[in-house]
Amino acid sequence: MQKEEVLVLHLVLFNVKRILENAGLANGHFKAYESLGISPVQVNRSKADHKKAVLLLCRGISEILKNSNPEKLSQNPRLREAFNTPKLIVR
Numbered sequence: 001m002q003k004e005e006v007l008v009l010h011l012v013l014f015n016v017k018r019i020l021e022n023a024g025l026a027n028g029h030f031k032a033y034e035s036l037g038i039s040p041v042q043v044n045r046s047k048a049d050h051k052k053a054v055l056l057l058c059r060g061i062s063e064i065l066k067n068s069n070p071e072k073l074s075q076n077p078r079l080r081e082a083f084n085t086p087k088l089i090v091r
Contacts, residue, residue: 003047011040013057023078029060
């Protein structure tokens with residue numbers, strides 16, 4: 001993967017992190033990422049730094065999803081608004 005591709009992936013995952021935080025689902029899941037002190041717009045940082053950031057973001061996101069009920073996630077109004085997904089109808 002080229003550095004530019006890693007930067008784009010970092011940016012996408014960073015935005016997912018922000019969505020999860022705004023939805024009230026992140027509770028310390030991203031402390032390791034935040035301790036890196038790197039953001040997706042810091043293009044001067046090394047590819048290795050951005051790869052580590054990507055892995056830590058993936059870990060935080062996966063922990064949130066692993067510990068969350070899928071039905072509860074689909075009913076979260078902030079998530080539905082962020083992802084523009086319709087409310088699931090359970091019959």
